[in-house]
Amino acid sequence: MSWAAARRGQYIFGIFLVFSIPIGIAAFFLWYTPPTCFDGKINQGEVAIDRGGPCELLADSQTADATVLFARPFEVVPGVWSALAHVDNPNFEAAAYKVPYAFKLVDEDGILVAERQGTMTITPNGVTPVFEGGIRSGERRVAQAFFELLEDPVWLARKSAANHVTVRERELLTDGTVRLTATIENLTLNDITKLVVVVSLFDLEDNALAASKTVIERLAARGKEQVIFTWPRPFPREVGRFEIQPIVIPEKR
Incomplete structure (x- = not known):
């Protein structure tokens, strides 16, 4: 091959590169689909298809089942009951x-007296209380409560936000009607809306004795609000301890 022919070859090859590289790059971005958590593939460090790794949905192998620690009914007044369950995550x-x-x-014969359904948030790493009030039983007396999750929880990668809220100035009065007060404080710079607060009371043998719930519609940033729980009748046994638990919506990791 002569020197001139070699130069022409180099020239043609250079022109080819000039046009082919941009075309190749354009084609790559045109046809390339970046991996997502919804593409039905394990292609970005997931543990299972679209689960684990960078995805919010967690794989079955990454989680354990939630368990119901107990469920108890409480008679508020004749014919009206409340119920409490503690779910451990x-x-x-x-x-x-x-x-x-x-x-x-x-009832004592195992016959269904009343049923109440709802939905709950199961918070990370601990117990989430569930309370239902105003359950009417008519003339029949309730002997036992059962609690069940109607569907398997869909676990998402989340971290607890319980430390965003604190409970202060707790006071329980049991003379005559029972009254429990506390101050709920928002430690963050953001408002918290519809904050559910559940109280669980236990006797000296640590059996659930009573419960109640309130909802704070808006707890301002760095704000405080007093909550008051009352029961119309004295408890049948002495209160040994009580827990006041704000249910704070978990954060993304």
Whole structure:
């Protein structure tokens, strides 16, 4: 090959590169689809298809089942009952939202007296209390309560936000009607809306004795609000301890 022919070859090859590289780059971006958590593939460090790794949805192998620690009915006045359950989530950084549940209240013969359904948020790494009030039983007396999750929780990668709120100035008065007061304080720079606060009271043998719930519609940033719980009748046993638990919506990791 002559020197001139070699130069022409180099020239043609250079022109080819000038046009082919931009075309190749354009084609790459035109046809390339970046991995997502909804593409039905394990392609970005997931543990299972679209679960784990950078995805919010967690794989079954990453979580353990939530367990119901107990469910108890409480007679408020004749014919009206409330019910409390404690659900334990052993997963350190996993939460589930809008999990459907059912309380079933039965008489001493195991016959269903009343049922109440709802949905709950299961917060990470600990116990989430569930309370339902105003359950009417008619003339039948409730002997036992059962609580069940109606669907398996869909676990999302979340961390607890319980430290965003604190409970102060707790006071329990048991002379005549029972009254419990506390101050709920928002430690963050953001407002918290529709904050559910559940109180669980236990006797000296640590059996659930009573419960109640309130909702703070808006707790201002760095703000405080007093909550008041009352019961119309004295408790049948002495209060040994009580827990006041604000249910703060978990954060993304």
